Amino acid sequence: MIESYTFGRMSIDGKLYHKDVIILLDGRVISPWWRQAGHQLFLSDLTAVIDNAPEIIVIGTGDPGMMKPHRGLEEELKGMGIQAVVLPTQKAVRAYNAFKEQGEAVAACFHLTC
Numbered sequence: 001m002i003e004s005y006t007f008g009r010m011s012i013d014g015k016l017y018h019k020d021v022i023i024l025l026d027g028r029v030i031s032p033w034w035r036q037a038g039h040q041l042f043l044s045d046l047t048a049v050i051d052n053a054p055e056i057i058v059i060g061t062g063d064p065g066m067m068k069p070h071r072g073l074e075e076e077l078k079g080m081g082i083q084a085v086v087l088p089t090q091k092a093v094r095a096y097n098a099f100k101e102q103g104e105a106v107a108a109c110f111h112l113t114c
Helices: 043-050 073-079 089-101
Strands: 002-006 009-012 015-017 021-023 056-060 083-087 106-110
Touching (some): 009 021, 043 056, 043 106, 056 089, 073 083, 083 089, 089 106
Parallel strands (some): 056 083, 056 106
Antiparallel strands (some): 002 009, 009 015, 021 106
């Protein structure tokens, strides 16, 4: 579970992260998470997440929501049977925790700053 998020900081299962993170379906955390184009999110940026076959991917787009999914990304994921939930990071954290509490097969990726 994600305990807290503030601009540039996220606490997950008692460990503090200062770089963008991926949380895989099994709870493993990958950080830093680098994308091919900083504030654009492409399908190739989600390979580690997709390989674990989640039903839902929560995408945190940054505190003010500056990171944007590339056009068609949500449709590509839907075609793979994966629901994308795209929200500014603070709201995405709440959504991720709620899905986890409900026992959903959820993974996530979070841009921690802008």
